[in-house]
Amino acid sequence: MEVENQQPTKGVKPPLESEVQDAVDQTGFGKFHYKLFVICSMVFMNTGLGASSSGLIVPAASCDFKMRTEDKGRLTAAPMLGMVCGSYFWGCLADIKGRRTALLAALFLDGCAGLTSAFVPNYWVFAFLRFLNGFAITGQSAMIFPYLGEFQPKRLRETILCWLEMAWTAGIIMLPLLGWLIIPMTFRYTSENFSFASWNLFVLICSLPALSFSAVLLFFPESPKYLFEDSQDHRAMQILARMYAENSGKPAENYPVKFVRSGGDPLEAKLAVVSNDGLISPVKIKRRKKLLGKMLGDIVKHTMTILRPPYLTITLLTSTIQFAMTAAYYTLMSWFPELFRRFAEFEKENPDSSAGICSLSFVMPVANSTTVDVVDEFGCETKLQGSVFLYTIFLGLACIPTSVWLPLCIGRLGYRFFLVVSTVFPGAAAVGLFFVTSSTQNLIVSCIFEALTSMGVSVVYCVLVTFYPTHLRVIAASFSALCGRSGALIGNLMFGYLLDLHCIVPIAVVAGLLFFGAALTFFLPRKAKLEKTDSTPVMN
Known part of the structure; x- marks a missing residue:
C-alpha cells in the first residue's frame, strides 16, 4: 500500500520537532505513560531524598567528624558544588548517549557514592563522596523533566510535568520519617579505624533507592525525540x-x-x-x-544558540530566576533542621524564655558555659530532639497542597502566576524569620517558605521543556541548572560562615534574591510572542 506524503507549503520547511511531536501524539495516552510517570516520579523522589538529606546528616554526624558551624557549612555545600560541576557534564552525556543513559549513569553513581559514604570515617573523604552525590543528583533532576516530557502528548505535557512536584514532596516527607526511625537509635560499632553508628545506617538506606530505580529504568526506552535527532x-x-x-x-x-x-x-x-x-x-x-569532538562542538554550538536571539531573553531570564530561587531554596532547606535543633535545645534549657534565630547563636553558648559543655562543643552528648524530625516532616506535608494546586491550575493561571507566587510570598517568609521568637513560629514561617519555593523550582523546569525544542532542551536545562546550583553553593557557604557571626546578612540576601526573581518574572515573554519570533520552539 502506498500513501502519498502531504507536501509542505511551498518555501516552508517543516521542522523535525513538530513532525515528531505529531507522531508522539498519535500514540495516545494510556498504560505506557502511566508506567513511565511512576518510574520518573520515583527518580525525582530520590532527588528530593538526596538534596534534603544533608540537613539531617550534618547534625547527626557532628560528633564523629568534630564539626563546627563552618565545617557544617562546607559539608552542606559539598553536594551543591557537585551539582554545579555536574550540570553541564550530564547535558553533554545526554546529547552524546541519550537521556535514558544519562539518567541511568546518574542514578548508579548516586547509589554507589551514597553506599560508600556510609562506611567512611574521614570528614574530607565523606565530603568528597557527598560531592559525588550532588554531582549525580543534578543529572537526575536536570534529565528527568526532558526525558518524561519528550514522551508526552503536546496537550498534556505541561500538566504531567507539574505532577512531578508531588514526587519531590513525597521524598522530603519520607526523609525525616526515615531519619526519625533510624538516627535516634543508640547502637554503635567501633573498632580501631572504623565506626558505624545509626546515622551511617541512615546514609546507607538513603543510597538504596537510586540503585533500585536504576534497575527498573533499564526496562524503559530511550526518548524517541532524541533518537530521531540522532x-x-x-x-x-x-x-x-x-x-x-x-x-x-x-x-x-x-x-x-x-x-x-x-x-x-x-x-x-x-x-x-x-x-x-x-x-x-x-x-x-x-x-x-557520533564523534566526541563533533559532539562537544555541537554542545558549544547549542550553548551559543540559546545565548543568541530568539532564545537569549528566555535563557537569561530563566537562568537568573533559577539562580535566585535555587539559592534561596537550597540554602534554607539545608539549614532548617539545624535551626530546628537550635530552637529545640534552647527551649529545653530555657523553657520560660524566648529568642530569635539570630540571637540563638549567642544565647546558647552563654547557657552552656560550663567546662563539660565546652568539651561537648561538637554535640557528642546532645541527641537530636524528636521535634526536629517532626518539624521537618511538617515541611514536607506543607508542600502537598501546592503540589496538587500546581498541575490542576497551571493551565488556567499560567506559569508566570506561579513564579510570582513562588518568589514574593517566600521572600516575605524569609523576612519573617527575623521576627520569630519560638520554634512554633519558626515552623510556620519555614513551611510557607518550603511549600512555595519548591513549587517554583519545578515550574522553572517546566518552562524550560516548554520553551525549547528537542535539540536545545537538555542544554537549556543544563545551563539553567548550572546557574541554579551555583546559587545554592554560594548560599550554603555564605550561611555556614555568617549564621553565627552576622546572622542578618544571609537571611536578608535570601529574601532579596526572591524579590529580585519576582521582578524578573514580569519580563518573561508570553507564549504567543515567542511563537511569533521563532517557529521552532514547541509551545503548549
Missing part, C-alpha cells in the same frame, strides 16, 4: 509503535504513522498518517557516527 529512525519508530500498542491495546503494526527521511539535511523529514489496514515499514537509516 538519526536512529527505525529504533524510534519501534518505540512509538510500542507506546501505541500499550496505550491502545492494538497490535503495534497498526500504529498509523510512518517516517521517511529525505535529502541530505538530517532535519528534513516528513511524517505521513496511514490507514489501520496496513503499515508502511519505516525506512531504516544508517546511524550517524
Whole structure:
C-alpha cells in the first residue's frame, strides 16, 4: 500500500520537532505513560531524598567528624558544588548517549557514592563522596523533566510535568520519617579505624533507592525525540509503535504513522498518517557516527544558540530566576533542621524564655558555659530532639497542597502566576524569620517558605521543556541548572560562615534574591510572542 506524503507549503520547511511531536501524539495516552510517570516520579523522589538529606546528616554526624558551624557549612555545600560541576557534564552525556543513559549513569553513581559514604570515617573523604552525590543528583533532576516530557502528548505535557512536584514532596516527607526511625537509635560499632553508628545506617538506606530505580529504568526506552535527532529512525519508530500498542491495546503494526527521511539535511523529514489496514515499514537509516569532538562542538554550538536571539531573553531570564530561587531554596532547606535543633535545645534549657534565630547563636553558648559543655562543643552528648524530625516532616506535608494546586491550575493561571507566587510570598517568609521568637513560629514561617519555593523550582523546569525544542532542551536545562546550583553553593557557604557571626546578612540576601526573581518574572515573554519570533520552539 502506498500513501502519498502531504507536501509542505511551498518555501516552508517543516521542522523535525513538530513532525515528531505529531507522531508522539498519535500514540495516545494510556498504560505506557502511566508506567513511565511512576518510574520518573520515583527518580525525582530520590532527588528530593538526596538534596534534603544533608540537613539531617550534618547534625547527626557532628560528633564523629568534630564539626563546627563552618565545617557544617562546607559539608552542606559539598553536594551543591557537585551539582554545579555536574550540570553541564550530564547535558553533554545526554546529547552524546541519550537521556535514558544519562539518567541511568546518574542514578548508579548516586547509589554507589551514597553506599560508600556510609562506611567512611574521614570528614574530607565523606565530603568528597557527598560531592559525588550532588554531582549525580543534578543529572537526575536536570534529565528527568526532558526525558518524561519528550514522551508526552503536546496537550498534556505541561500538566504531567507539574505532577512531578508531588514526587519531590513525597521524598522530603519520607526523609525525616526515615531519619526519625533510624538516627535516634543508640547502637554503635567501633573498632580501631572504623565506626558505624545509626546515622551511617541512615546514609546507607538513603543510597538504596537510586540503585533500585536504576534497575527498573533499564526496562524503559530511550526518548524517541532524541533518537530521531540522532538519526536512529527505525529504533524510534519501534518505540512509538510500542507506546501505541500499550496505550491502545492494538497490535503495534497498526500504529498509523510512518517516517521517511529525505535529502541530505538530517532535519528534513516528513511524517505521513496511514490507514489501520496496513503499515508502511519505516525506512531504516544508517546511524550517524557520533564523534566526541563533533559532539562537544555541537554542545558549544547549542550553548551559543540559546545565548543568541530568539532564545537569549528566555535563557537569561530563566537562568537568573533559577539562580535566585535555587539559592534561596537550597540554602534554607539545608539549614532548617539545624535551626530546628537550635530552637529545640534552647527551649529545653530555657523553657520560660524566648529568642530569635539570630540571637540563638549567642544565647546558647552563654547557657552552656560550663567546662563539660565546652568539651561537648561538637554535640557528642546532645541527641537530636524528636521535634526536629517532626518539624521537618511538617515541611514536607506543607508542600502537598501546592503540589496538587500546581498541575490542576497551571493551565488556567499560567506559569508566570506561579513564579510570582513562588518568589514574593517566600521572600516575605524569609523576612519573617527575623521576627520569630519560638520554634512554633519558626515552623510556620519555614513551611510557607518550603511549600512555595519548591513549587517554583519545578515550574522553572517546566518552562524550560516548554520553551525549547528537542535539540536545545537538555542544554537549556543544563545551563539553567548550572546557574541554579551555583546559587545554592554560594548560599550554603555564605550561611555556614555568617549564621553565627552576622546572622542578618544571609537571611536578608535570601529574601532579596526572591524579590529580585519576582521582578524578573514580569519580563518573561508570553507564549504567543515567542511563537511569533521563532517557529521552532514547541509551545503548549
